[in-house]
Amino acid sequence: MATASTHINNSRVWLVTGCSSGLGLALIQEVLASGERVVATLRKPADIASLSDKYPSTQLLVEQLDVTDAARTKAVFEATRAHFGRLDVVVNNAGYGMQGEFETFPEEAAKAMMDVLFWGPARICREAIRFMREVNPPGQGGRILNITSMGGFVGFPTGSFYHAGKFALEGTTESFAKELLPEWNIKATIIEPGGFRTRFVEAAFVRTPAAPAYNKPHAPGVFMRKITEDPSIFVGDVAKAAKAMVRIAGLEDPPIRIQLGTDSLMAVKVKAESTIRDIERWEEISHSTNLDGVVKEKIMENFGVATK
Known part of the structure; x- marks a missing residue:
């Protein structure tokens, strides 16, 4: 009869970034409680000392990681190989946000945020693909879950550079997911959460004052700042999101993109439907070039669009 320790030793291994609070913390708690194994990465490992005390090293490996540090990223994957010998699910969760009008947003702040929201996760995805293909047994594969937000599909006022990072990660994920050979069994999914009641709103979301020219009662940026200061708009439950992500990671044929929360679902759906309406309204101009x-019918058929 298999013992509990045998089950743990044969369970999936997750690597999750940004585990100090919010969705990242809820996710590793859910995974650990289910008896699976976790490589929890965060900038300050002391933030989850209580979990380190609760779970043995055979189930939980805590690694310090700033996702902008390329050398440290490689070291974390090597530590994962040495400690667990396999890696089944990688979750890019680390991030933060800033509000500010596009015209006046500090360029250095924008570049720093892009490093965290895009370049860090992109680097982790590259390492994950290599690990899942070359270290895992042939065909075992793995899953990559890239957490963007509804802001990875829909742009809102005062979020231009935040959206730039999230849009970039979504586009990159769509592209590399199509490059992966079927026999590798490595699949990627974009996770688009809506508003969740987490420390992200207080600790990882910086609201800058409106620039003078934009500081008008009717300005969209002023309205957006007021909205994000209202806690009632954050309707998501991180514990439920964690359960949903565990379910998604277990799907044989996962979607390339999925929304978490009714607010995200509706925001994405409304934009998608609006885009279709614009395409249909202005398609004559598109064809005219x-x-x-x-x-044109032959080109449309190449894309799988029936023309008769």
Whole structure:
């Protein structure tokens, strides 16, 4: 009969970034409680000392990681290989946000945020793909979950550079997911949470004052700042989100993109439907730029669109 320790030793291994609070913390708690193993990464390991005391090293490995540190990122994957010998699920969760009008947003602050929201996760994805293909047994594969937000699909006032990082990660994920060979069994999913009641709102979301030219009662940026200061708009439950992500990671054929929360679902759906309406309204202009002699119906059929 298999013992509890045998189950743990054969369970999936998760690597999660940004585990100090919020969704990252809720996720590793859910995974650990289910008997699976976790590599928890965060800038300050002391923040989850209580978990380190509760779970043995055979189930929980805590690693210090600033996702902008390329050398440290490689070291974390090497530590994962040495400690657990396998890696099944990688979750890019670390991040923060800043509000500010595009015209006046500090360039250095924008670059720093892009490093965390895009370059860090992109680097982790590269390491994850190599690990899942070359260290895991052939065909075992793995899953990569990249957490963006509804702000990875829909742009809101005062979020231009935050959205830039999240949009970039979504586009990169869509692209590299199509490059992965089927026999590797490595699949990627974009997770788009809505508003969740976490420390992110207080500790990892910086609200800058409106620039003078934009500081008007009717300005969209002023309205957006007021909205994000209202806790009632954050309707998501992180514990439920963690359960949903565990479910997604276990799907044989996961979606490339999924929303968490009714607010995210509706924001993405409304934009998608609006985009379709614009396409249909202005398609004559789109077709008008083809070379003479090009048969638009043949091109449309190449994309799987019926023309009859």
